[in-house]
Amino acid sequence: xxxxxxxxxxxxxxxxxxxxxxxxxxxxxxxxxxxxxxxxxxxxxxxxxxxxxxxxxxxxxxxxxxxxxxxxxxxxxxxxxxxxxxxxxxxxxxxxxxxxxxxxxxxxxxxxxxxxxxxxxxxxxxxxxxxxxxxxxxxxxxxxxxxxxxxxxxxxxxxxxxxxxxxxxxxxxxxxxxxxxxxxxxxxxxxxxxxxxxxxxxxxxxxxxxxxxxxxxxxxxxxxxxxxxxxxxxxxxxxxxxxxxxxxxxxxxxxxxxxxxxxxxxxxxxxxxxxxxxxxxxxxxxxxxxxxxxxxxxxxxxxxxxxx
Amino acid sequence: xxxxxxxxxxxxxxxxxxxxxxxxxxxxxxxxxxxxxxxxxxxxxxxxxxxxxxxxxxxxxxxxxxxxxxxxxxxxxxxxxxxxxxxxxxxxxxxxxxxxxxxxxxxxxxxxxxxxxxxxxxxxxxxxxxxxxxxxxxxxxxxxxxxxxxxxxxxxxxxxxxxxxxxxxxxxxxxxxxxxxxxxxxxxxxxxxxxxxxxxxxxxxxxxxxxxxxxxxxxxxxxxxxxxxxxxxxxxxxxxxxxxxxxxxxxxxxxxxxxxxxxxxxxxxxxxxxxxxxxxxxxxxxxxxxxxxxxxxxx
Numbered sequence: 001x002x003x004x005x006x007x008x009x010x011x012x013x014x015x016x017x018x019x020x021x022x023x024x025x026x027x028x029x030x031x032x033x034x035x036x037x038x039x040x041x042x043x044x045x046x047x048x049x050x051x052x053x054x055x056x057x058x059x060x061x062x063x064x065x066x067x068x069x070x071x072x073x074x075x076x077x078x079x080x081x082x083x084x085x086x087x088x089x090x091x092x093x094x095x096x097x098x099x100x101x102x103x104x105x106x107x108x109x110x111x112x113x114x115x116x117x118x119x120x121x122x123x124x125x126x127x128x129x130x131x132x133x134x135x136x137x138x139x140x141x142x143x144x145x146x147x148x149x150x151x152x153x154x155x156x157x158x159x160x161x162x163x164x165x166x167x168x169x170x171x172x173x174x175x176x177x178x179x180x181x182x183x184x185x186x187x188x189x190x191x192x193x194x195x196x197x198x199x200x201x202x203x204x205x206x207x208x209x210x211x212x213x214x215x216x217x218x219x220x221x222x223x224x225x226x227x228x229x230x231x232x233x234x235x236x237x238x239x240x241x242x243x244x245x246x247x248x249x250x251x252x253x254x255x256x257x258x259x260x261x262x263x264x265x266x267x268x269x270x271x272x273x274x275x276x277x278x279x280x281x282x283x284x285x286x287x288x289x290x291x292x293x294x295x296x297x298x299x300x301x302x303x304x305x306x307x308x
Numbered sequence: 309x310x311x312x313x314x315x316x317x318x319x320x321x322x323x324x325x326x327x328x329x330x331x332x333x334x335x336x337x338x339x340x341x342x343x344x345x346x347x348x349x350x351x352x353x354x355x356x357x358x359x360x361x362x363x364x365x366x367x368x369x370x371x372x373x374x375x376x377x378x379x380x381x382x383x384x385x386x387x388x389x390x391x392x393x394x395x396x397x398x399x400x401x402x403x404x405x406x407x408x409x410x411x412x413x414x415x416x417x418x419x420x421x422x423x424x425x426x427x428x429x430x431x432x433x434x435x436x437x438x439x440x441x442x443x444x445x446x447x448x449x450x451x452x453x454x455x456x457x458x459x460x461x462x463x464x465x466x467x468x469x470x471x472x473x474x475x476x477x478x479x480x481x482x483x484x485x486x487x488x489x490x491x492x493x494x495x496x497x498x499x500x501x502x503x504x505x506x507x508x509x510x511x512x513x514x515x516x517x518x519x520x521x522x523x524x525x526x527x528x529x530x531x532x533x534x535x536x537x538x539x540x541x542x543x544x545x546x547x548x549x550x551x552x553x554x555x556x557x558x559x560x561x562x563x564x565x566x567x568x569x570x571x572x573x574x575x576x577x578x579x580x581x582x583x584x585x586x587x588x589x590x591x592x593x594x595x596x597x598x599x600x601x602x603x604x605x606x607x
Contacts, residue, residue: 050405050590069591073407084398088320100312101406145402 001026001153001184002047007056009042009208016042018208019056024186024201026152029179031199032188039208040188041081044157047186048078060153074102077146081158081188085138087131091122094130094141095148102149116144120174136167143174154178156187172198228291229271231260234284243281247274261291312408313416318423327424334378334428338371338435345370365545368439372453375432376460376537379425380493383461384485386424387468389478390417391588396478400588410589414473414581418465425461429454449544456540456566460533463573464489466580473584492531500526531576536569 002024009017017039024030034040045051047058049069058065065072086094092113099109117123120140125133133141139159146154159175160168175198178185189195195202196216203213212219233240237255244250244262249270251263264270271288278285321327345367391414394400403413436450467488472481504526529535543563586592 045401048405050401052591066591070407070409073405078405080398080401082398083402086316086320086397086399088323089316093319097312097316098402098406100309100315101403101408103407142402149407 001028001061002186003059003062004043004047005057005059007043007046007053007058009039009046009051010054016208017046017053020205020208020210022203022210022213024184026184027182028201029175029185029187029199031195031202032186032205033195033202034188034205038205040205041157042208043205044078044155044186044188045080048076048080048155049073050078074149075151076153076155077149077151078155079142079146079157079159081161083142085130085133085141087129090127090129091117091133091141092126095144098145098148104149112148112150116147119147119177120144121170134167136163136170139163139167139171140174143171147178152184154183154185154187156185158188160189227264229262229264229288230291231262231278231288232286233260233278234286236283239281240278240283243278243283244274247277250274311412311416311419313403313413314419314423317416317420321420321424330382331428331431334382335431335435337378338375338432341374342367342371342435342438364439368436368445369541369545371436371439372541373534373537375429376457376533379428379457379461380464380489380533382428383421383425383464384468384489385482386421387418387465388472388482388485390421390469391472391584392476392478392481393472395476404588404590410585410592411581413588414469414585418462418469418581421465421468422458422461425465426458429457445544449540452540453537456533456536456570459570459573460536463533463577464492466577466584470580470584473587493534496526496528496532497534500529530565530568530572533569533573536566536573539563539565539569 002022004020004022007017007020008015020039020043032040032044042051046053047060047065049065049072052066060072061075063072063075086097089097095113095116096109099113104112114123114126117126120143122133122137122140122144125137130138130141139162143156143159146156156175160171163171175185175187179198187195187199199216201213201215202219203210204219205211231240231244237260241253241255241260244253244260247270249264249266251265253260253262266274275285275288391400394403404410433450439445440447440450464485468481468485471484471488472478475481475484540563543566
């Protein structure tokens with residue numbers, strides 16, 4: 001559905017996006033993660049035909065975007081991170097305007113606009129001026145705008161930024177609905193746990209380059225070469241720590257009251273051996289489980305964290 | 309189908325208090341001037357204190373020029389923010405990223421401004437109609453003037469839209485638009501007078517007649533809307549003052565300057581609109597598209 005081939009964007013000597021390649025299949029929800037200034041918005045703008053790459057090619061539905069801009073814009077809907085709205089229009093008029101711009105007939109608009117207002121939960125606001133809407137509502141209205149021509153690909157740049165938790169949950173529900181509708185979505189966000197719940201794949205970008213990409217699980221496996229394990233015991237914490245430190249597959253061991261956390265580089269057999277060893281040495285083991293990294297931890301591990 | 313940008317602009321402009329307020333001010337100024345001029349020309353003669361229908365020409369002349377000045381004041385104000393305003397509101401990306409062509413966006417913006425000018429012209433008809441009651445001017449004369457007003461508004465509107473596309477801030481675009489308007493009206497006139505005075509004094513001596521100077525057509529005056537306007541007015545009144553002084557000497561009045569002025573304005577307008585559409589089109593800037601196309605074909 002979307003393919004980027006060695007895309008580079010330079011502003012003078014500054015390289016915003018550096019030789020970036022990416023492929024997103026139809027129906028996929030791809031999360032684009034990266035620190036501020038990593039090149040996310042620049043990449044999304046190039047896909048949305050709002051910026052021309054310095055070099056490289058972008059294909060949407062196998063059409064090179066600069067070859068048939070009009071057709072590509074019909075396939076894709078774009079929601080920027082910062083955007084304005086026409087405050088002097090009413091909500092339904094706002095969508096009506098973009099319906100006209102997209103070339104929809106009057107009948108099509110009459111059918112599509114109420115459905116979109118329902119989808120983004122703004123049906124009861126249709127006669128109100130855009131000016132009177134909250135930020136979250138404006139974000140949802142902008143999302144509805146990007147859907148007016150029923151695009152197959154959605155490019156969403158930080159769609160939940162600046163929203164309160166309730167509005168964020170609403171936005172997440174809308175995105176889930178869009179996923180059910182079979183849309184291909186490329187979404188950038190800083191709210192990483194939400195991405196991990198929503199996305200089929202993620203790409204981590206830093207300094208204009210994709211440094212990791214794949215499914216959330218794949219990236220976790222790549223990043224977590226060593227597992228962290230939490231052991232809970234009823235008693236004999238010191239003894240348990242001593243026994244663990246004797247094993248070569250165990251790295252750093254930390255004590256937190258009755259809970260012990262340690263780095264572990266072994267497989268399933270070594271885990272069985274460790275548990276057996278503790279039990280045979282009369283350590284009362286309550287639980288023994290790997291600590292799962294979330295997307296935020298992976299992000300922190302993978303990126304260097306310095307903002308450009 | 310009506311241009312979506314034009315449709316939206318008309319809807320939002322007509323909804324605010326500004327349009328009726330400007331419209332009322334416009335009519336008020338025209339009517340006020342009409343009353344003052346009428347009183348001065350009809351009733352304040354030293355020799356005759358009654359109504360003098362012959363003075364209608366003066367009133368007509370002043371009103372038509374005043375209306376042109378008002379148009380030249382309004383058009384830059386309404387077009388200078390057309391694109392820069394979208395940029396400042398952060399709505400430009402949303403608009404240019406749609407299937408609507410950049411040229412349609414530019415034309416829609418300009419047409420919205422022209423529609424406003426047409427509305428101003430329509431509301432001025434009742435005031436001008438009073439002059440028609442006394443005869444001397446035909447409806448055709450007024451139509452010709454209105455056509456020229458619209459051509460002038462189109463030209464100065466195109467300048468406003470062009471400036472608006474190239475500069476980011478509305479304050480800057482408004483100032484530049486007014487500077488250009490002043491340059492093309494007063495500037496070209498002063499420049500022509502100075503150049504002519506200097507050139508003729510140098511070549512022929514200071515006592516040069518108008519007919520001798522007529523061979524030096526000041527091309528920049530074809531950018532000045534008052535050239536075309538004077539051509540129409542003098543043709544209607546059968547006089548040859550401005551036209552004779554600036555362009556063709558003491559010949560019989562013709563509409564030639566009006567035709568040239570209009571043609572220059574229309575051609576330049578389309579060039580400016582095309583350049584403005586290129587400027588706001590993110591995929592056509594600096595000819596990158598063609599270079600890329602060749603590259604892809606090769607691969």
